[in-house]
Amino acid sequence: MIGPVPIHVDRDAQRQHVTDIAMRLVADHGVSALTFRRVADAAGSSTAIVSTYFSDKRDLLLSTLRAAATRTSVRFDATAAAGGGLLKSLEAWLPLDPERLTDWRVIVAFWGVAVTDPELAQVQDGHVSRARARVNTLLPHPDDALAGQVVALTLGIALQAVFAPSGPAARAQRTQLANGLTRLLD
Numbered sequence: 001m002i003g004p005v006p007i008h009v010d011r012d013a014q015r016q017h018v019t020d021i022a023m024r025l026v027a028d029h030g031v032s033a034l035t036f037r038r039v040a041d042a043a044g045s046s047t048a049i050v051s052t053y054f055s056d057k058r059d060l061l062l063s064t065l066r067a068a069a070t071r072t073s074v075r076f077d078a079t080a081a082a083g084g085g086l087l088k089s090l091e092a093w094l095p096l097d098p099e100r101l102t103d104w105r106v107i108v109a110f111w112g113v114a115v116t117d118p119e120l121a122q123v124q125d126g127h128v129s130r131a132r133a134r135v136n137t138l139l140p141h142p143d144d145a146l147a148g149q150v151v152a153l154t155l156g157i158a159l160q161a162v163f164a165p166s167g168p169a170a171r172a173q174r175t176q177l178a179n180g181l182t183r184l185l186d
Helices: 011-029 036-043 047-053 057-081 085-093 098-114 118-138 144-163 170-185
Strands: none
Touching: 011 036, 011 047, 011 057, 011 098, 036 047, 036 057, 057 085, 057 098, 057 118, 085 118, 085 144, 085 170, 098 118, 098 144, 118 144, 144 170
16 A cells, blocks of 8 residues: 655745745735735735744745845846846846836835844845946946946836836836936946
8 A cells, every 4th residue: 555645845936935925915015014924814824834934024024025136136137148238237127017116115115124124234235235246347447436326326216116106107217217327427
């Protein structure tokens, strides 16, 4: 007699699935909505399932922030690797569609928490430092100060898109970026 076949669970895929649900909750309701109960309810599961993949709320919080930041970085890097140049790579960062807007809403929601949380502030600072380094590699003449200004321009445009009731249209974001970049590089 053969016993039951064990069920194989891809822990990384399940953790990512729970993180994706957490990202939607944060994007729609803010960081305060990030509880094991709310994530479990949104997943249609129990809190035991969530706690299987995350040691505590802080673990889930950090995973959610890192996921949103990683997705924006991956888009930038993929565009740069494909020869997109500085403008196209920066456009890849912008919240030009609903998925990107979700990422940015998560990132901005965490800024408020990071202001008073040294660990989250360090994570956020690391993301910004790596963004400046990415930009610096695409500048005609590497310049740390200029890279910082370019990142600030891009963050400002993204921030406007997050807080505008309907968000600036993708075309308006692209125009703001191109005009601002032209001024900075001249």
